[in-house]
Amino acid sequence: MATIRVPEEVPSPAQDSETLNQAFRGWGTDEKAIIRVLGKRNESQRRKIRESYKEKYGKDLIDDLSSELSGDFMKAVILWTYDPAERDARLANKVLKEKKKGINKLKVLVEISCTTSPTYLIAVRKAYCSLFDSSLEEHIASSVPFPLPKLLVTLASSFRYDKDKVDAEVATIESAMLREAITKKQLDHDHVLYILGTRSVYQLRQTFVAYKQSYGNTIDKDVEGCPGDADLRSLLQMVILCIDSPEKHFAKVVSESIEGFGTDEDSLTRAIVTRAEIDLMKVRGEYFNMYNSSMDNAIIGDVSGDYKDFLITLLGSKI
Amino acid sequence: MATIRVPEEVPSPAQDSETLNQAFRGWGTDEKAIIRVLGKRNESQRRKIRESYKEKYGKDLIDDLSSELSGDFMKAVILWTYDPAERDARLANKVLKEKKKGINKLKVLVEISCTTSPTYLIAVRKAYCSLFDSSLEEHIASSVPFPLPKLLVTLASSFRYDKDKVDAEVATIESAMLREAITKKQLDHDHVLYILGTRSVYQLRQTFVAYKQSYGNTIDKDVEGCPGDADLRSLLQMVILCIDSPEKHFAKVVSESIEGFGTDEDSLTRAIVTRAEIDLMKVRGEYFNMYNSSMDNAIIGDVSGDYKDFLITLLGSKI
Numbered sequence: 029m030a031t032i033r034v035p036e037e038v039p040s041p042a043q044d045s046e047t048l049n050q051a052f053r054g055w056g057t058d059e060k061a062i063i064r065v066l067g068k069r070n071e072s073q074r075r076k077i078r079e080s081y082k083e084k085y086g087k088d089l090i091d092d093l094s095s096e097l098s099g100d101f102m103k104a105v106i107l108w109t110y111d112p113a114e115r116d117a118r119l120a121n122k123v124l125k126e127k128k129k130g131i132n133k134l135k136v137l138v139e140i141s142c143t144t145s146p147t148y149l150i151a152v153r154k155a156y157c158s159l160f161d162s163s164l165e166e167h168i169a170s171s172v173p174f175p176l177p178k179l180l181v182t183l184a185s186s187f188r189y190d191k192d193k194v195d196a197e198v199a200t201i202e203s204a205m206l207r208e209a210i211t212k213k214q215l216d217h218d219h220v221l222y223i224l225g226t227r228s229v230y231q232l233r234q235t236f237v238a239y240k241q242s243y244g245n246t247i248d249k250d251v252e253g254c255p256g257d258a259d260l261r262s263l264l265q266m267v268i269l270c271i272d273s274p275e276k277h278f279a280k281v282v283s284e285s286i287e288g289f290g291t292d293e294d295s296l297t298r299a300i301v302t303r304a305e306i307d308l309m310k311v312r313g314e315y316f317n318m319y320n321s322s323m324d325n326a327i328i329g330d331v332s333g334d335y336k337d338f339l340i341t342l343l344g345s346k347i
Numbered sequence: 348m349a350t351i352r353v354p355e356e357v358p359s360p361a362q363d364s365e366t367l368n369q370a371f372r373g374w375g376t377d378e379k380a381i382i383r384v385l386g387k388r389n390e391s392q393r394r395k396i397r398e399s400y401k402e403k404y405g406k407d408l409i410d411d412l413s414s415e416l417s418g419d420f421m422k423a424v425i426l427w428t429y430d431p432a433e434r435d436a437r438l439a440n441k442v443l444k445e446k447k448k449g450i451n452k453l454k455v456l457v458e459i460s461c462t463t464s465p466t467y468l469i470a471v472r473k474a475y476c477s478l479f480d481s482s483l484e485e486h487i488a489s490s491v492p493f494p495l496p497k498l499l500v501t502l503a504s505s506f507r508y509d510k511d512k513v514d515a516e517v518a519t520i521e522s523a524m525l526r527e528a529i530t531k532k533q534l535d536h537d538h539v540l541y542i543l544g545t546r547s548v549y550q551l552r553q554t555f556v557a558y559k560q561s562y563g564n565t566i567d568k569d570v571e572g573c574p575g576d577a578d579l580r581s582l583l584q585m586v587i588l589c590i591d592s593p594e595k596h597f598a599k600v601v602s603e604s605i606e607g608f609g610t611d612e613d614s615l616t617r618a619i620v621t622r623a624e625i626d627l628m629k630v631r632g633e634y635f636n637m638y639n640s641s642m643d644n645a646i647i648g649d650v651s652g653d654y655k656d657f658l659i660t661l662l663g664s665k666i
Binding site: 150154165169170177185188189198223227 | 465469472473476480481482483484485488489493496497500501504505506507508509510512517537541542544545546547
């Protein structure tokens with residue numbers, strides 16, 4: 029379930045555009061007004077505001093947000109204002125453009141590939157082609173270091189069957205194939221690749237259950253203990269978690285982004301912005317189960333200013 | 348360019364449905380009427396006829412065609428009547444369901460993956476999920492023998508960039524990577540897979556040109572001379588041809604289906620039916636260039652009866 033709160037009476041896109049344009053005018057910027065408008069509109073409403081803004085003022089709203097705002101607040105508002113598929117295409121491109129692609133950056137690709145619906149992932153790939161004159165998968169294949177493209181290309185190219193239909197026999201057979209690959213320390217085995225990269229999430233969840241029943245440990249635990257390429261192991265663990273429970277994955281992202289000194293604002297923003305209209309309510313619940321504390325309070329205690337106000341607006345609080 | 352001829356004045360879908368229903372009634376079936384109607388309607392007109400038929404008679408037109416017609420004529424008319432993406436999904440499924448998947452059958456998967464537009468291929472994958480409770484790629488991964496799934500899954504999952512934009516430097520670099528894989532007799536090397544499976548057809552054509560310029564032979568010729576798994580080699584050659592020139596590929600399919608004694612009606616039907624609305628005119632031209640004879644005459648001389656009449660209707664002849 030989503031967390032954002034759309035007011036019962038929503039102004040027209042033209043009125044919202046005007047409010048935003050007003051907020052940009054004169055000395056300083058009225059950040060509160062921007063939060064009040066954009067932070068309380070759903071995907072289709074935001075799209076209409078962007079269209080209306082372009083029509084009324086001849087400029088892209090994103091460009092104006094970019095020149096009027098700054099820092100993490102700006103980044104969060106812009107990510108939120110993009111059409112979701114465009115946003116994810118841009119997030120993926122940002123990772124792929126970097127010369128040094130650390131494993132934590134590459135995880136964004138797994139996140140986009142494994143926590144979204146099959147149809148949505150196709151929309152991201154279409155947006156990627158439109159924006160960057162290249163397919164997402166050719167960019168991965170040609171820029172990510174060995175041995176990771178194998179897994180990442182397969183995941184990004186997937187169009188998984190999306191109905192809740194499970195074959196228990198296949199789950200047992202494929203859990204044994206996964207077990208064999210782990211036992212033989214071959215995490216890049218084709219079987220691992222194709223089982224995790226092509227089966228439906230429902231089928232895979234059943235396979236993970238079958239794995240635990242047959243071999244005692246969770247598959248995640250066994251992958252963790254498997255020697256070999258640490259990056260591949262780390263990505264695979266993330267694939268398993270994203271498929272098994274996107275909510276737990278995002279609760280973990282939020283927790284890791286705020287734990288210790290300093291904050292990883294990019295990850296925090298990404299988690300809140302990408303899930304606020306999908307399942308952030310469930311993420312909040314999982315966070316509580318996992319860390320025995322309130323996700324909202326943890327976030328509020330870690331960030332400040334307009335950035336904080338924007339995030340808590342997406343979290344559904346009244347500011 | 349397409350070959351089918353839609354009359355200037357087309358009856359309404361309801362009228363066409365009625366003509367078809369009349370053709371099924373009483374003793375015998377009026378095959379000529381079926382050819383006259385369905386053989387001269389484009390994709391969207393056929394879809395409307397099927398909808399209208401369902402509405403008027405409460406039955407699927409495909410079922411009635413299946414019970415009223417027989418043999419290769421029936422198979423051709425039914426393939427033609429399906430929505431194209433559904434047709435290709437069914438063709439792929441037919442191959443994947445077979446216990447013994449000969450290499451010639453598997454080539455259908457390459458054909459669907461490499462001679463169609465990126466958006467169309469996504470439509471085939473969607474149709475596959477709807478019809479067969481499984482994604483196309485998971486069915487390939489779980490049923491095709493090693494080492495072929497690697498290539499076939501990548502091709503079937505592709506969503507290639509579709510604009511005519513080419514990077515000559517990339518073409519030179521990647522032609523060298525392909526050359527190295529061939530020289531080292533590693534046709535299943537990841538580079539081969541990702542270059543052929545993710546780059547746009549325009550980029551790949553440039554890469555093939557660069558290959559010939561640098562190494563003298565065409566890449567097809569060098570792949571042919573490469574030892575190793577004969578099936579993989581054969582599929583790769585087909586991938587190269589399908590990307591380089593779908594028209595040449597289909598001219599070859601037609602020629603091989605009618606050469607020697609007997610006819611491979613399934614392949615002949617597939618080539619004519621799947622390309623009649625796309626580029627069959629060009630296929631005809633390529634056929635003439637390649638075999639110095641008329642494709643239409645060759646087909647006419649090899650088949651007979653209603654099946655022949657239907658094929659030549661799709662070829663644009665007046666019967």
